Amino acid sequence: MATYIINLAILIGINAILAVTLNFILGYAGIFSLAHAIFFGIGAYTAAVAAMKFGADFAAATAAGMLVSGVISLALALPALRVRGEYFVAASLGLQMLALTVFSEWKSVTGGIGGLIGIPPPRLFGFDVSDPVLFLALTLACLGVILIAIRALVRSSFGRSLKAIRDDETAASALGKNVALLKTLAVMVSSSFAAVAGSLFAFFLSFINVESFVLEVSVQVIAMVIIGGTGTLLGPVIGAAIVLLLPALLTYLPYLPPTEIGSIQQMIYGLAMVLLMIFRPSGLWGYGSSQDRKRAAP
Amino acid sequence: MTGEILFQADNISKTFGGLKAVDNVSFALRAGIITALVGPNGAGKTTLFNAMTGHLVPDRGAVTFLGESILGLPHWKVARLGIGRTFQDLKLFSHMTVLENVTTATESGSWLWQTGGRAAQVERSARIERALDATQLQRRRDTRAVDLSYAERKFLSIARIMASGARLWLLDEPASGLDRSSYDRFLTVLRNEVRAGVTICIIEHNLDIVQSISDRIAFLDQGRLLAEGEPKTILSDPALAAIYFGERAP
Amino acid sequence: MVFLQLFLNGLQLGAIYALTAVGFSLIFGSTKIFHVAHGSAFAISGYIYWWLASQLDVAWPVATLAAVLAAAAFGLLMERFIYRPIQRHEASFFTVFIAAFGVSLVIQNLIGSVAGRGMETVTTPLSRSVEIMDGLFVAPISAISIGVAILVFTALSYFLGRTHVGIAMRALSENPDLVRVFGLDPGRVAQWAFVIGSAVVVPGAIFTAMTAGLNPAIGTHVMLVSLAATIVGGIGSVRGAACGGMLLGLAENLAYWKLDPQWSEAVTFVVLFAFIIFRPSGFFGTPTAAR
Numbered sequence: 068m069a070t071y072i073i074n075l076a077i078l079i080g081i082n083a084i085l086a087v088t089l090n091f092i093l094g095y096a097g098i099f100s101l102a103h104a105i106f107f108g109i110g111a112y113t114a115a116v117a118a119m120k121f122g123a124d125f126a127a128a129t130a131a132g133m134l135v136s137g138v139i140s141l142a143l144a145l146p147a148l149r150v151r152g153e154y155f156v157a158a159s160l161g162l163q164m165l166a167l168t169v170f171s172e173w174k175s176v177t178g179g180i181g182g183l184i185g186i187p188p189p190r191l192f193g194f195d196v197s198d199p200v201l202f203l204a205l206t207l208a209c210l211g212v213i214l215i216a217i218r219a220l221v222r223s224s225f226g227r228s229l230k231a232i233r234d235d236e237t238a239a240s241a242l243g244k245n246v247a248l249l250k251t252l253a254v255m256v257s258s259s260f261a262a263v264a265g266s267l268f269a270f271f272l273s274f275i276n277v278e279s280f281v282l283e284v285s286v287q288v289i290a291m292v293i294i295g296g297t298g299t300l301l302g303p304v305i306g307a308a309i310v311l312l313l314p315a316l317l318t319y320l321p322y323l324p325p326t327e328i329g330s331i332q333q334m335i336y337g338l339a340m341v342l343l344m345i346f347r348p349s350g351l352w353g354y355g356s357s358q359d360r361k362r363a364a365p
Numbered sequence: 366m367t368g369e370i371l372f373q374a375d376n377i378s379k380t381f382g383g384l385k386a387v388d389n390v391s392f393a394l395r396a397g398i399i400t401a402l403v404g405p406n407g408a409g410k411t412t413l414f415n416a417m418t419g420h421l422v423p424d425r426g427a428v429t430f431l432g433e434s435i436l437g438l439p440h441w442k443v444a445r446l447g448i449g450r451t452f453q454d455l456k457l458f459s460h461m462t463v464l465e466n467v468t469t470a471t472e473s474g475s476w477l478w479q480t481g482g483r484a485a486q487v488e489r490s491a492r493i494e495r496a497l498d499a500t501q502l503q504r505r506r507d508t509r510a511v512d513l514s515y516a517e518r519k520f521l522s523i524a525r526i527m528a529s530g531a532r533l534w535l536l537d538e539p540a541s542g543l544d545r546s547s548y549d550r551f552l553t554v555l556r557n558e559v560r561a562g563v564t565i566c567i568i569e570h571n572l573d574i575v576q577s578i579s580d581r582i583a584f585l586d587q588g589r590l591l592a593e594g595e596p597k598t599i600l601s602d603p604a605l606a607a608i609y610f611g612e613r614a615p
Numbered sequence: 616m617v618f619l620q621l622f623l624n625g626l627q628l629g630a631i632y633a634l635t636a637v638g639f640s641l642i643f644g645s646t647k648i649f650h651v652a653h654g655s656a657f658a659i660s661g662y663i664y665w666w667l668a669s670q671l672d673v674a675w676p677v678a679t680l681a682a683v684l685a686a687a688a689f690g691l692l693m694e695r696f697i698y699r700p701i702q703r704h705e706a707s708f709f710t711v712f713i714a715a716f717g718v719s720l721v722i723q724n725l726i727g728s729v730a731g732r733g734m735e736t737v738t739t740p741l742s743r744s745v746e747i748m749d750g751l752f753v754a755p756i757s758a759i760s761i762g763v764a765i766l767v768f769t770a771l772s773y774f775l776g777r778t779h780v781g782i783a784m785r786a787l788s789e790n791p792d793l794v795r796v797f798g799l800d801p802g803r804v805a806q807w808a809f810v811i812g813s814a815v816v817v818p819g820a821i822f823t824a825m826t827a828g829l830n831p832a833i834g835t836h837v838m839l840v841s842l843a844a845t846i847v848g849g850i851g852s853v854r855g856a857a858c859g860g861m862l863l864g865l866a867e868n869l870a871y872w873k874l875d876p877q878w879s880e881a882v883t884f885v886v887l888f889a890f891i892i893f894r895p896s897g898f899f900g901t902p903t904a905a906r
Contacts (some may be wrong), residue, residue, distance in 0.1 A: 088789045157842035161884030224472040231469045238456035243473030244442035330724040337720030344714035
């Protein structure tokens with residue numbers, strides 16, 4: 068039971084990193100990406116290969132993952148962010164499809180559909196950190212560092228510029244902001260941090276395959292951000308916990324065939340997304356909009 | 366300083382699907398004064414603004430600022446040269462506080478941090494405080510833009526351009542819908558800024574405002590510049606008045 | 616001969632894509648709503664047809680009519696109960712997108728739970744290929760789908776060019792104020808756009824059910840194709856969306872010449888990216904300011 072809880076906590080931590088990094092572009096810069104699972108995957112594959120082929124420790128493997136993920140995100144963001152926001156949605160959906168094909172076809176690196184098996188236990192500066200409690204601590208430390216970094220970015224002039232772009236792109240550029248460049252940087256930061264989650268994930272399972280990086284995962288991360296509340300620092304962490312605890316709760320419901328749980332889970336957060344957008348666009352834990360507050364007042 | 370030509374447009378034209386929105390317009394903005402762009406609806410005033418700031422590229426003609434051509438520059442580059450503008454629909458950063466709205470106007474760099482170190486930081490915060498003081502938004506500094514009153518929003522759009530440090534302000538109907546007292550306050554702010562060295566070009570429908578504030582008037586109709594000159598000359602021209610109030614001159 | 620075969624297959628697929636993309640483009644053009652749940656209309660009508668025609672043995676005209684009604688009703692309900700309430704308080708791209716995405720998620724899983732997650736096809740003699748030349752196989756369904764596509768486009772351009780509502784719909788995409796001058800209610804015009812835009816996907820859905828087959832995730836694929844075709848054709852241009860859809864269908868099939876089938880979606884993406892880089896305004900679009 069204790070192991071189960073620790074493993075669940077590690078998974079929540081990894082997903083919280085994904086949600087927090089997606090929220091950085093979605094909530095603060097208003098950039099919509101449907102390919103977050105791909106940057107998660109790039110981080111995971113790169114770290115796994117670095118560890119298996121070159122014996123890299125956790126820090127080196129993660130750094131490699133962040134680098135590769137950042138560079139590839141640049142290839143997506145540079146052309147797609149020069150133009151309107153709708154293009155980025157379409158391009159990111161396209162990337163999600165394309166990259167998944169690459170993951171499953173580039174057999175010499177990714178192991179194809181079968182995936183990569185036998186990723187060595189994680190070592191950090193010479194110490195073995197594969198013990199579940201230690202690994203949980205490592206995960207939480209990564210989450211903490213990323214939260215602090217994002218908090219600093221959001222409060223900096225860079226973060227203000229992103230929020231300005233989110234609220235009104237035309238006005239932002241009329242104040243001298245290079246919108247395309249700022250957005251590209253934001254995507255790069257977000258994608259490299261998402262790779263940290265990938266590296267943790269690869270070392271945690273010691274096995275990865277394409278299944279963990281499909282569109283449904285990208286959508287699930289979006290759901291975490293939306294449910295937790297966009298544009299808040301801790302909302303996505305709460306969102307990640309809720310979304311991951313949901314299937315665990317569903318298994319306790321009687322009369323529910325186990326094969327349908329995944330499907331019902333997706334329906335629940337699909338429905339949650341719709342209802343939240345209609346009734347409470349800032350998310351369950353977000354700052355209510357002024358209209359919300361006025362409506363709530365007697 | 367007054368009299369120096371800050372901005373110049375030469376023979377610019379812009380056509381939208383056969384409709385000539387701006388037709389061979391040439392005009393100059395002199396430093397240190399307020400020039401009003403007037404004309405009936407659809408005269409091409411906002412299109413002209415857009416052509417001046419790089420929001421759209423004219424089909425023909427030249428646009429220069431401080432003697433340098435700015436034709437074809439993306440509008441964020443034009444903005445960095447010192448041309449600021451407001452919009453009819455204000456385009457405030459609604460989910461940001463007043464302070465954040467004004468602060469971000471002082472930060473045009475695209476890197477993860479601002480360059481210039483401590484001194485630049487001090488200079489920026491001086492600009493921020495001055496803009497908040499001048500527009501009397503100090504006590505609302507932590508309020509989000511969506512929660513401001515209508516007049517406060519108008520002042521915030523001015524505070525933003527003020528903080529940006531732009532030398533030339535293009536204001537698109539900034540005073541419309543203001544009540545008498547805020548409107549007087551508004552004009553005082555503009556006059557003070559002009560005295561401090563800013564040049565203003567303003568689109569305005571209300572001829573009373575135009576009369577009381579502008580030093581020069583450019584009159585546009587159907588995309589063409591019909592007249593330019595002193596306010597009293599233009600406003601007393603019966604032919605222009607007829608066009609302005611909707612009676613077509615024969 | 617392989618080339619000709621792939622070209623013919625490409626034409627058929629392109630016709631289906633074109634129909635889907637045109638619906639999306641029509642809705643986006645006249646309402647400015649980025650209707651990513653458009654793929655769900657495709658999935659719903661395809662599955663309704665499959666259920667009636669293949670499970671209950673209903674005659675095809677009845678099944679087709681039911682599919683059209685289902686798609687149109689879906690579009691109308693989306694407009695009435697999702698988009699309109701959202702636009703009343705916060706009409707940002709973001710909120711509309713998330714809500715539409717949520718709907719397509721629910722629909723996809725609902726279909727999966729009810730109809731199963733496997734591939735479903737409607738068997739018909741029409742999809743049996745005949746060798747018309749040495750090594751060239753053509754099924755009657757190919758000719759029918761291209762013919763129907765041409766028919767639908769003709770009807771649609773008549774509608775957009777000649778009828779009051781159609782003209783208003785085009786006007787709405789250029790200038791919303793014009794519609795009020797016309798004396799039409801923009802809300803009513805938006806409803807028409809949703810009804811017609813959703814209904815035109817039905818032929819594509821039925822032909823897909825008869826050939827490649829349906830699965831619950833087909834909506835996502837259709838969504839990607841519609842988005843890509845709309846951008847390739849130029850955002851807001853119905854004619855452009857049709858050409859974009861055709862181009863993507865052809866590209867996808869011609870790629871089989873050298874690539875394995877699992878790369879088909881990758882081809883769509885490559886075409887899309889080429890357009891975003893080299894011609895972001897698409898075939899017919901007005902240039903969108905590159906900043």
